[in-house]
Amino acid sequence: MPKLTVVGFPTVEVESGKRLVLAIEQNAGVDVLHACGGNARCTTCRVQFIDGEPARMTVAEQQVLAAKGATGVRLSCQIVCDHDMTVRAISRLTGSGRPDPGPEPNAQVTPPPEWISAATSTAV
Numbered sequence: 655m656p657k658l659t660v661v662g663f664p665t666v667e668v669e670s671g672k673r674l675v676l677a678i679e680q681n682a683g684v685d686v687l688h689a690c691g692g693n694a695r696c697t698t699c700r701v702q703f704i705d706g707e708p709a710r711m712t713v714a715e716q717q718v719l720a721a722k723g724a725t726g727v728r729l730s731c732q733i734v735c736d737h738d739m740t741v742r743a744i745s746r747l748t749g750s751g752r753p754d755p756g757p758e759p760n761a762q763v764t765p766p767p768e769w770i771s772a773a774t775s776t777a778v
């Protein structure tokens with residue numbers, strides 16, 4: 655099983671294929687935000703990768719990051735845990751002033767993912 659380390663928290667094992675946003679919340683026990691319910695709209699689920707950044711991303715992630723001018727971050731709702739990863743949870747309920755982290759994301763990546771290379775933004 656892939657290992658997930660959220661900086662400042664113990665390393666945990668994650669079922670392969672689980673959405674990173676759910677792994678951070680449920681496995682690592684970290685209060686990551688997911689204000690749009692994991693639909694690549696809000697970017698509140700953003701994380702910084704320390705190690706193991708995926709080489710692919712969804713078109714939805716690429717588009718919303720570009721639209722918001724966000725660089726150096728990835729959307730945990732658009733990533734599946736299929737290898738070891740170390741991330742920094744930079745967008746958490748704690749200190750956000752929000753009443754809750756947002757609607758529970760579905761088990762599967764939504765919207766239905768269309769994968770491209772994170773480096774070149776070309777289809778893979």
Ligand code: FES
Binds near residue numbers: 693696729732
């Ligand atoms: S973009 Fe909203 S939860 Fe990921």
